[in-house]
Amino acid sequence: MPSTLPDGEPVPSTGQLPESALASVPGTPLSIYLHVPFCTTRCGYCDFNTYTASELGDAPGASRVGYPDAVIAELDLARRVLGDHAPKVGTVFVGGGTPTLLQADDLGRMLAGIRDRFGLAPDAEVTTESNPESIDEDGMRRLVDHGFTRISFGMQSVRPHVLQVLDRVHTPGRPQQAVAEAKRAGFAQTSLDLIYGTPGESLDDWRASLEAAIAAEPDHVSAYSLIVEPGTRLAARIRRGELPMTDDDDLADKYELAEELLSSAGYVNYEISNWSTGRDTQCRHNLAYWHGDNWWGAGPGAHSHVGDVRWWNVKHPAAYASRIDQGVSPAHAREILTQDQQRIERVLLELRLDTGLDPAVLTDRERSRVPDLEARGLVSADHDQLILTSAGRLLADGVVRDLLD
Structure with a gap:
């Protein structure tokens, strides 16, 4: 996949940050994002930095087996750069891609890498995303044993014809079942992600998805309007006239329906696209982004922010692994914010x-x-x-x- 990252200014090979950024480290909460770029299939609407096995082929460094070691090596870099005054990590978020394509023990090993280098706050929130088809209850229980406290399942829709347009491969009903399994496994919090505005989705379709999500009783629901990203398979189908473009009035109607049904069920719209059952079930990791806290993103294409500096890693897993193997920063470029x-x-x-x-x-x-x-x-x-x-x-x-x- 060709890089579409902005150029920015060069990053030192050591990853060293300017003093203006380091000055913010002792007094600012710290979060860690771990990017897992692997997917079984590519969804037609997705433009995230993800790769299927066929796309990666035999590229050196692109193996799932060696991936946790590369991420842990970047955590070593993060510890050197942020220094002894870095606070304990308050939130961890493992996103993708499909993080649960890795074994639970591998995800646990990456979490241990954070714990060993920075420490975790006593009430740390530790989230992983998951395709509900990619994990079972036993795997969830092992994640809890490793210290994960929160899991977010991609549900998107309850209607098969909507899932088909999105190229989603999970079985309708599986996300709700996964929420129940996660609760039995001991997760403190569960979340479901929905998408509205898919071509061919009626208001009744969207209502059915909302009602199914609410019936599953997750602690948190995210509802995002479909964005047709250039270069995706969905964008190509719309351009060829196979599917209609999204409609702003339709999106507004569906957003209002989401607020109506979710608020009636006791969820609070604490951020434009996010609802939770209360303050204690809000996604604290995302709040760290919205409040401008410090975070280090490890993995190919991951973005980081410390003080007045923002930087982003090279996108391809092989390029990322190559830099890690050479002992240099995997950062592609950075910008210093005024x-x-x-x-x-x-x-x-x-x-x-x-x-x-x-x-x-x-x-x-x-x-x-x-x-x-x-x-x-x-x-x-x-x-x-x-x-x-x-x-x-x-x-x-x-x-x-x-x-x-």
Whole structure:
């Protein structure tokens, strides 16, 4: 797969960060993301950095067997770069790809790599994503034994014809069964991921998916509108006229239905696309991103953020493994963010949350635009925080554009 990563500026072979970034390490929460790039098949809508066995072929370093060792070697690099003042890790998220294509013991070994190098906070949240077909109850129990506390299953839809358009290969009903198995296995939290707006999906189809997800009683539900990414198989089918393009009005109707049904079932919409049963079941790892905390992303294509520096690794597993074997940073490039860039990102991210944004982050000119947004019913100033209304969540990107200079 050709790289589409931005160029940025070069990263030292040691991975060393500037002092401005290192100064943030002692006083900022630290999270770790581990990317597992392997999938059994490629879903037609997916543009994530993932690879099937046929795509990887015999490329050196692309083996699942040797992959955990490469990730652990990058964790060694992270420990050297962040130094002795790095805090214990508060959240870990293993994403992909399909992390549970690796053996539970391999995932556990990577988690132990984090624990041994940084330590885990006593209440650390440790999540893995999973295709529900790729793991059974015994595998889940072994993950819990290794220290995983949370599992997120890709459900997407309950309707077979919708799953077919998405090229999803799991059996309808399996995600709900997997939630029950995860609870029996001892996971403290479970989550289901849904997608709405697939070509050919009716409002009743979407209602059925929501009702099935709610009936499974996960602690957390994510509902994302389908984004047709250039270069995907789905985009090609739409371009050829085989499928219709997504419709904004349809997406809005489905988002409103999600909020209606999920809130009626006791879920709280704490972020635009995420609902939880309470504050204690929110995804703390994602909150770390939205609050601008520090995180190190290990694995091919993984992104990291420490202080005022953001960087991203080379994409292909073979290129990643080659750099790790040479003892050099796998980073492709980085950018150093100005204070204003950091401020703008804070606006973009914190407005997504139900806790909102401190208006003091805005410039005087930006604050002068707030009354107009309030008059249009898009934001409210509640307890000195700027918070999107339900209408504002539907138009969040436009609200941000109208707000910022």
